[in-house]
Amino acid sequence: MVFRSCWKSRHKNVSGAAGPRWIRPGLAALLWFCVTQFVCGAVGETKNVVQKDAEFDVTYNDTVTSENQTIYAFNHTISRNKTEGVRVTVDVLSQGLESPILFVVRQKQAVLSFQVPLILRGLYQRKYPYNHVGRTLCQPPTRALSETQYFFVDVSTLSSQGTNYQLRVSRVESFTLQTDKKFSFTASPSQPQYFKYVFPDGVDTVIVKVNSDMTFPCSVMSVQDIQCPVYDLDNNVAFIGMYQTMTKKGAITVQRKDFPSNSFYVVIVVKTEDEACGGPLRFYPLRPDELIDAGNRSKAIDVMVSPAINSEVYVMGMLFCLGIFLSFYPLTLLMACVENKRIKKRDLLQIPADTSPAETGKIPGVQYEYGSFADNGSTLSSEAITDSATSTDNNYGYIGQELLKRRPILNHSQHIAVSIERSLDSVGRSRQESLSSVEEDDYDTLDDIDSDKNIVRTKKFLYVSDLARKDKRILSKKYQIYFWNIATIAVFYALPVVQLVITYQTVVNVTGNQDICFYNFLCAHPLGALSAFNNILSNMGYVMLGLLFLLIVLKRDIIHNRAMVRNDLNALECGIPKHFGLFYAMGTALMMEGLLSACYHVCPNYTNFQFDTSFMYMIAGLCMLKLYQKRHPDINASAYTAYACLAAVIFFSVLGVVFGKGNMVFWIVFSVIHILATMLLSTQLYYMGRWRMDSGVLRRIVNIIYTDSIRQCSGPLYIDRMVLLVMGNIVNWSLAAYGLIERPNDFASYLLAIAICNLLLYFAFYIIMKMRSGERIQCLALVCILFTAVVWGFALYFFFQGLSTWQKTPAESREHNRECILLSFFDDHDIWHFLSSIAMFGSFLVLLTMDDDLDTVQRDKIFVF
Template sequence: MASGGAPAPGALLCALLWAVAAAGDGPGGSHLPGAFGHVYRGTVNINAEPVYAFAYSSEPGQVDAVRVYVNSSSENLQYPVLFVVRQQKGVLSWQVPLIFRGLYQRTYNYQEVSRTLCPSEPTPEMGPSDQIIFVDVASMAPFNIAYELLVTRLENFQLETNKAFNFTASPSQPQYFLYKFPQDVDSVIIKVVSDAVYPCSVVSVQDIVCPVYDLDHNVEFNGVYQSMTKQAAITVQRKDFPGEQFFVVFVIKPEDYACGGSVPSSIHGNVNRTWNLQRTKNLQVTIVPSIKKSVYVQAMFFSFLSFLSFYLGSVVVAFVHYIRVRRKASAGRLSPEDGSGIMASSHPITASTPEGSSYGAIDESSSSGGHQLSSPERGPPAGSDTDSSVEEESDFDTMPEIESDKNVIRTKVFLYLSDLSRKDRRIVSKKYKIYFWNIITIAVFYALPVIQLVITYQTVVNVTGNQDICYYNFLCAHPLGVLSAFNNILSNVGHMLLGFLFLLIVLRRDILHRRAMEIKDVYTLDYGIPKHFGLFYAMGIALMMEGVLSACYHVCPNYSNFQFDTSFMYMIAGLCMLKLYQTRHPDINASAYSAYASFAVVICLAVLGVVFGKNDMWFWVIFSMIHVLASLALSTQIYYMGRFKIDGPDSDLGIFRRAAMVLYTDCIQQCSRPMYMDRMVLLIVGNLVNWSFAIFGLLYRPRDFASYILGIFICNLLLYLAFYIIMKLRSSEKLLPIPMFCIVATAVVWAAALYFFFQNLSSWEETPAESREKNRPCILLGFFDDHDVWHFLSAAALFFSFLFIQLFPEFFYLFSYKTVRALHYIGTTA
């Protein structure tokens, strides 16, 4: 309880008080002159209602605050003691015992109450003005009830900038103070700290309006507020308060459940008085100026210039590569390795199959497999294959069909890239372009409702003032306009800029590739792997949309919104895996429709996990079963290159007989040495990883279900990428400088990004008050926090990852068709 003295009243005030005391005849008592800082003890009943009068003089421009402390030993709720304080412009009243209500209709009774009266406004008069306060003590009890009364003037009622102030508060003894904006300050941050986690408290910022809402049941009626355990921070702007001043209110809650604490098991009898003592909390408040407008401008320039430098770097690399290729071309020394730049030159190395040809076909027998490979002359006519990898077989089994029968080609022990790129290039390219157009449609229909919803969230926060709705880092949340944390939104600009840059890179490579195909460039026709750009375009759009949806999530980050931030992360990881697989399996990769339908199922599961994944065991059982069955089904599809069929006689028993035979021959009889060893190793490891995830989810049921699914996607992507790299190195393929740079840059940037990601500045898995304990100040330009740096670095890391996926399969020392036949790995499993 803060206290302060008061100057002795003048002779005029003394005379006024004595006159009031002599003339005041109430129904059961008289007006008694009161002195500040003096404890008055007495009794009250239905016939005796004393009234105390406190007079003081207010100086010009001075804000005077008065605090009233009362105490009563009576715990009789039928006959409480009523205290009514009358001022010049208002009345404040309460009863003792003061009753607070908690969860499940629990009640807490307090015999000690202390309230700060709404201060009088500064007087514009030149001389001092006289003020008087009446305190009425009343009760309907037919017997005497003892009470204590203490009225004091507060000396430290107005808070100062950059100066810490310590005080104590309890549920029945709230505190509030005044703050005035200095002339050169437009925004301040109110920082409140406490050494103790509990009791749970509430910090509120309210306009200079009487009455001040300073009790647990009404503190949320006005202004901006947030719950607190050990730390709280509220950013206040001058423009929101026309009077350029505000109250900072501190309320202690009667229970801790709002802050993550437990509810006391007993609240009866003498526990009340002990409970009072336990609910006292020591607090320290410091008000510091926030950043200036110039910092906003610097932060915006930094954000855009940092990523525009990637554009400059890409232009420089493209120009240098162009000059290098032109010089070699003029000297007649152009080689396949000259296609290793970020931008393809006029002679790009890799290519798709020419129209009507079988890319990479070899007309000689494999030295290891003993299977005859098809040649362009013996290949199927252009356009004979359809988009689906599962076609009906011919009714006639003739010998020439061995060279075109998918069941024969794709089930060979030693599978070559030419065996999996037999379809017409135009058909396959159109198939993968569907990825691009579909993701644009998905992005529009997904993003618009998300934007509308987060705008609604932000509006609710601004209208209600409830800052427990959104989980910001309040020590580094810089508002702009209606946005509460503009820095968290601005930091996502990198995803959009780098995603667009990646689209430009892919577009240029696509255009140059088409030109090379038109002029029958020898390196395009005879070297590399089939080149299709549809998935790359989809990856660029997904990266841009990740920036948009991450910004939407950070408008008001909370448990319900987190799925917005992760949805396109799933798609990015899935598209990367599809692209790696499509590199060596262009004919049998999943269609856009089936891929996006699978992503839709995953997002539906994510939504169900948000709703039911917290405590419902049945959901985790169903999800784990779906996860395991999906892993087995996908493994079967990959192992048999899409040629696995369960068929049999007309009876249904034939299906089970066929399944049992496949299980015996492929899993039991050949367990020691499978037909496709490399694929089997990958799938065994992959299934072990996925089953481990399923078991972990079933046992621990992580609350952050969206991150749990994202972890599954990322682990599968990393596993397949590692397998891809190992198999390429196993085939004695050497890295060139550009791919090596992408590998190193990707690893370094991801490591730095993950360091900042795991700083945990907030967590919606906890209560808002507990989350604020993790808040930290800004670390970059006084504007961005650790999570913003994660946004910057993760955007760069994803960009380098995309470049790596684009360049890695192509820009090794490339092989012509004659070399392909000696590398048994190329096209086998990855």
């Protein structure tokens, strides 16, 4: 326009110049002439502008300097029913990079400009020049049935030397993508590609799938609305629409409601560097202005657009999910009815609930025999306690001797006789008091009670009656704290989690950056604002089965309380002491696991992975505490101590995710803490808590090693406990060594594996010791064990499929994406949610029912292990 004004000013009659009305015509003409002459002198009076009528599919070889400008004029006819792309391809044949050529494409509704060589910037502002550039022109929509449009390509430069170039404008015949038809093409950083897709009638949602056989170079796929300009370069592709990086796979679900024109562009851009896709970091330039040769970064890509599922599949998926987990409710009700009939039949064949043993001449549990622990039918001999008191040459030997002098030890038959006599003489006393072999009423001072604890807990063979001496009401309140604490934790934990994931989802929807969340994009079905509704829905099983378990525990709790009120002998004096607080906490933790797992899958990434694992740690810890509580009700950890330890575990989980990747110092510190914690816990379990951590602990350890191992060459006093703890230490030390050597990226899963290994080891020990003690597993518990083991096996198979992983880059994670495998709605990870929730529910039932065979066995005949 400036050139045109200069040319007109030279041939214009000065006297005819126009100007403001308040200036006289002669002065205005002189002023206008001076301004135009100054501008024309600034831009160069000798600029030669040449306009050429150009044609499609013709290659133009020409030279451009600062003294000439070439304009190529094109025209083409577009129709409303057919869309054709127009592509401009430019090659610079000269090697000079100081003065690039500027190409400006002027269209009806847009202007596209680019320079050649095209300089694209990478990480740390590194510069990559490209002499071959290809750009596709945007196609503004037309309302007319047919319309002829004009566009111009202006070529100019500021270089005084001639620069040779080639220009070619061609039509892209296959510019519109067809449904379910694969389209192949090649793209590079300087030659991006994009194509148009129009929603067919009756299709509201489609999935754009992009595949390549080449991992690198790294690429970006974008979905943009039909508008000009189209952002198709590495430095601006993220400005609009939805986009994601990709190596071999990429997929974006597109809904019609997000595009008012019922159509969109699929844009493919090859990045200048591969760091965003996990590729190697290229070398630094020697100078800030140094240009780096990018090499050949062409990539062959396939694009296919397929219709997504319809609303009927959504309904079928939700009904399937509800149907599976609702079916457990009538099944559980049926099993409860069968179990009630069995219990009533057992009660009819045994002693009536309101009849004492003395009235019937029978003693509960006498018929129950034990195997390897019993010594000729006697439960506890004076030799056993004497050996226990004298052989442990530690802090409590003299206490044991004094207590043995003051109190005779009863054998099994005497103990039963004394128990019967007490039950007859204590009509005014509550039957809820324990029939333990040692009563707290027999002592006058607190020191006597502590001395008795030292003797009882260091006996060679312990019975549940020895560790169930505390008041049941106090213990019941102690274990109820587990439930109330976890309920409080759940509320204060879940509220900020929900708020945070809503923010994540909002950011994804607003920015269009699909690298924020690590979905299985090939099976991510949106619903409303949620990007992957199926991953959220599949967590329903944890909530529904957790609620069902709470109802089962509540039923057992009510039945037990009624039995206690009517002074049922079995409830008062037989079986494992019934404390349901930990069971309530386990059921609540299972429900919270479902809620937090659903929150995590709203936008799964490495910053919120602890949402999905925190209550897994709690479930593993609570299950271990419940196993220990069964045989050690008086000395189990308090809720405050337990949750403090679990909080420390979660704290290390967060530190491991943030700092643990390849950090040797962190792994050394964690491994040392892991080994020390294992040793301290082993000592606590071995001595039943009857040891002190003070300045004399090392001296006592050396004394025990000298007297028991070196001087007397005696074996461990508690062989079974020693076997368990030795195996536990071997497993944990091995896991610590593995973590120190391998330093796995997924620290949260590594920590969870430690918890699960310890839980499985303790559970296996419990089952083996139960069988060794002559106890049996009832049919219901055995069915639960076998069913749970099978379900866990299938669940772990689907878990290790690894459809996505936040330990890698988003592009590398998408390489693991796979299609839906169930009802075209659920993927492998959804099936893991289904099966793992069922397996956890079955595991809880195992813990609830595995000791039902002891409900009629006297507690002083149930071994502690």
